[in-house]
Every structure is written in C-alpha cells, then in structure tokens.
Amino acid sequence: MRDAPLILTLMMDEASFRRLDDLRRAHFPPARNLIPAHLTLFHHLPGDALDSVAATLAGTTARQPAFSLRATGPRFLGRGVAIAFEAPDLADLRKRLAAGWSAWLTPQDRQGFRPHVTIQNKVPSDEARALHERLGAGFQPFDVRAEGLLLWRYLGGPWEAVGEFPFRGAVPCNAFGGAS
Template sequence: MSSEPLIVTLLLDDEAQARFDRLRVEHFPAERNHLAAHVTLFHAVPGEHLDAVRADLAAAADRPSFVVVVTGVRFLGRGVAYALDSPEVAAVRSGLAAAWQPWLTPQDRQRHAPHVTVQNKVPPAVARALHERLLAEFVPYDVRARGLGLWRYLGGPWEPVSEYPFHRAAV
C-alpha cells in the first residue's frame, strides 16, 4: 500500500468550480499552477490508511448536498483566497477529524477555515492589489457542495483517487 499522503477536498458545483478555476488561471503564477481550484479539508492523511479513509468518506457523503456561502475575500500576504462558510462543511470535517484524530498532522488539527486560493506565491504588493480589486466588487453568494474528493499527494501534483458525491437529494 502506498505511503504518499492523502488529501481530502470538498467538491463544488460545476459553475462554482469553473469560476474559481478561471480566477486561478488568471492570477496564480503559471509555473506554480499545477492544480485546479480546490477546498482542502485535510492536507496530509497518511496513505497507509487508504481503506479506512475511503470507508469514512463514503459514509460522510451519505447526505444531501448543501449550500456553502462565499463570504469574503482574504488577503494571504502573498496571495488571495475566497473565504467560505457552511455549518455542514464544519460538521463533515469535524466528524472525519474525530475519526482520524490519531493520524492527523499538526496542520490538520488546527482550526479549519475553508477557502479557495486563487492566487499564491506572488509579491505582497501584487497580492494586495488583487485583494483590493476583488474586495471592491465582492458581494457574498452561494455555491453548492456536491461531494468529497480524495487525492494522493505526489510531491507537488495531486493524483485523483476517487470522488464521493453527496448522493441523497437535497431537501
């Protein structure tokens, strides 16, 4: 069994994904932009626990899809992200964190603040300018979470492992 770390993401509806991907292509340094836009829930779950992680993600996805509110634009110092808020995201992540507590890295034990990074690794002045521009035109809006994604970290790029759609109809 592979020991490369596993990454868990929240999957967003196609329209939201396309919007964040466009922003990322436009503002992320091309030589560093190896990934689609994403909402990371866990950064490094040990790969040797793949079977348990898969089972836990399948169980966590046994729920209706839900709304996630894009609440603002965050300045990251050398980048910019859109902040997200959803009690459902917090509940799903909290349940998984409890199940995986012995395996979690210090980063994955920290308070979780869901976001989508659309720019990173740029000079602070460039990030500040984008932050101010996006903030000036920002109005909160809703996107829909469609499931959970599982990836294997390969030292930079990510390899898709599987997706776990929220398969019950939203109420």
C-alpha cells in the same frame, strides 16, 4: 507511492468550480499552478490508510445530503489571496471526520478550519494586496453547492485522483470539476 499522503477536498457544483478555477488561472503564477481550484478539508492523511479512509468517506457521504456554503469575499494571505467561505455544514462534517481520524492528523489539520479557495499564492505582498483590494471592491457573495468529497494522492506537486464520494442524491463529477 502507496504511502504518499492523501488530501481531501470538497466536490462543488460545476458553475462554482469554474468560477473559482477561472480566478485561479487568471491570478496564480502559471509555473506554480499545478492543480485546479480546490477547497481543502484535510491536507495530509496517511497514504497507507487509503482503504480505511475511503470506507469512512463512503459511509459518511452516503448519509450526507448536499448543502450550500457561501463565498463571502477575498482573504488576504500575505503573499496571496483566497476566497473565504461561510460554511457551518462543511465545518460540522469536517469536525466529525476529524474526530474519527484524530490519531492521524498533522498539526496543520488540527488547526481551526477556515474554509477557502486559494486563487493566488507565492507572489510579492504588494501584488497580493492589490488583487485583494481589486477583488474586494466589486465582490458579490455567492452560494456554492457542496456535492461530495474528492480524495487525492499528493505526488510532490501534482495530485492524483483516488476517490470520488458524492453526497446522498448528488451526481458524481469528473475529478476537480462539478457534475458530469
């Protein structure tokens, strides 16, 4: 289990997390919904490098003030729907982390960063398209407060929380949620 991959996600404010998680609970197939709503920065970091990854995150987040990102609307994924974000500060933070971890990055994590929270996945395309259209018709952009980073170990479906790294001045949260 020590070598199981690590996943890095954004820690967001409680209200935004609840809003996105409510959407996920409402639209994600229940049998496949093993984890709450999340915005992934890295999908696969080496599990045996946990100490090094955690040290980098602790140093980085201690210097990083909290910031905002903007939910801009639904994104059609073919067999699902995500909420897309405009997030220049998050993209810059991810770019800095990626530079230090370049030797570890998988092809998926080397691709361009398109921040999103998946609220539906692995459904028939017509069902996804209908949700995309329904959400798009009434969507009002909203701001999300980035409070820190969360580190997880992938366990073949469910995830195990292994680290919480609040940004400078932010309040730590309870795994996957916002401030406690």
